[in-house]
Amino acid sequence: MKKLSLSTKILIALLIGIVVGLFMQGMPDAANNYIKPFGTLFLNLIKLIVVPLVLASLVVGTTGLGDIKKIGRIGGKTLAYYLLTTAFAVIIGLILANVLNVGGGYTIPVGATQEAQEAPKFIDTLLNIIPTNPIKALVDGNMLQIIVFALMLGGSIMAVGEKAESLKRGFESLAETMYKMTAAIMQFAPYGVFALIVPVVAVNGPSVLLPLLKVILIVYFGCILHMALVYSSTLKVLGKFSPIEFFKKVSPASLFAFTTASSSSTLPITMKCTDEMGVSKSISSFVLPLGATINMDGTALYQGVCAFFIAQISGVDLTIGQQITVVLTATLASIGTAGVPGAGFIMLTMVLQAVGLPLEGLALIAGIDRILDMARTSVNVTGDAACAVVVAASENELNREVKATETASM
Incomplete structure (x- = not known):
């Protein structure tokens, strides 16, 4: 087992976990009480390092960029990439939903209701990204506020110059320490993945998923298609990076995101993967924490499929104008729901309200949301890594020698 790569170990653990979960379908309590706690323990270890890792890596990444103009340039590229790929994702979702008739033959069960979550106003999100108390933001794990504080702190360290050198070295030491701690914790990833996937399969076995299997299959197919088309093309054209090599090296992060359904928890693994691809620390430390918070390609694709599904089961024909909406x-x-718990479900509420669809359809989606969340989070994390590679290539901060050396050794 020691000779196997981390991605192989995680994949094996995932498959074994699915098989064990199927055998334990009649024992969901046992799966939740005796196996899930080990997965929760591993997640707690990951959560332990996320906040200090994001803070330290972003400060170091910002100071490593050299000047304020470069921060603005890289930030603009990152935001443009995330928005563009998100738009493509929801378009792919709508096309598949139209062509494959996702809601055909379904009707909303009588009495099915789901309370709509209030969608935050975009202006409120903009106001709330500035922390009134950065210590509270760190304690609460408010990623948007932590990111803004880290960027401001890093920029200020650059502006002060030599007098802030000791503070800069302190954050560099903290970042390196967190990288080392991450590497140690990741040795337990396969066990954590196994313990997390078993109760999911045991509780939601195939019989529960059959009525909505079409929605699940279309969302999963759309996610795979989005990665194969959009990420592969941007990597090949903009990053001059082999898509096959990329997907191979990002697989540990993608698989872990699939199991945990948490972009933030996967962040340490994503950073390790991009480091192995040759992305400079200054780029990955800037792009990845931002992506873990605001990049939602998989979630956007899910919005398109689910909105069309709810329209069909409600007897509503969405016009081209409504689909553009x-x-x-x-x-x-x-971006408007970035950093909000349950962001995917809140986004779906916003989308349904925007085109006048009944919120009762949320009850059906809520039943399979955990299964859909696994796929969309995996896509989100993969997109973060793809953006890091593309931005690094555009800034000549993609170490081609790392690529060549690792390729030759395979």
């Missing part, structure tokens, strides 16, 4: 709303909402 879905694209625009889902794309902008990916």
Whole structure:
């Protein structure tokens, strides 16, 4: 087992976990009480390092960029990439939903209701990204506020110059320490993945998923298609990076995101993967924490499929104009709901309200949301890594020698 790569170990653990979960379908309590706690323990270890890792890596990444103009340039590229790929994702979702008739033959069960979550106003999100108390933001794990504080702190360290050198070295030491701690914790990833996937399969076995299997299959197919088309093309054209090599090296992060359904928890692994691809620390430390918070390609694709599904089961024909509204709303909402718990479900509420669809359809989606969340989070994390590679290549901070050396050794 020691000779196997981390991605192989995680994949094996995932498959074994699915098999064990199927055998334990009649024992969901046992799966939740005796196996899930080990997965929760591993997640707690990951959560332990996320906040100090994001803070330290972003400060170091910002100071490593050299000047304020470069921060603005890289930030603009990152935001443009995330918005563009998100728009493509929701378009792919709508096309598949139209062509494959996702809601055909379904009707909303009588009495099915789901309370709509209030969608935050975009202006409120903008106001709330500035922390009134950075210590509280760190304690609460408010990623948007932590990111803004880290960027401001890093920029200020650059502006002060030599007098802040000791503070800069302190954050560099903290970042390196967190990288080392991450590497140690990641040795337990396969066990954590196994313990997390078993209760999911045991509780939601195939019989529960059959009525909505079509929605699940279309969302999963759309996610795979988005990665194969959009990420592969941007990597090949803009990053001059082999898509096959990329997907191979990002697989540990993608698989872990699939199991945990948490972009933030996967962040340490994503950073390790991009480091192995040759992305400079200054780029990955800037792009990835931002992507873990605001990049929601998989979630946006899910919005398109689910909105069309709910329209069909409600007897509503979405016009081209309404579907364009879905694209625009889902794309902008990916930033508008950034950092909000349950962001995917809130985004869906916003999309349904934007085109006048009944919120009762949320009850059906809520039943399979955990299964859909696994796929969309995996896409989100993969998109973060793809953006890091593309931005690094555009800034000549993609170490081609790392690529060549690792390729030759395979």
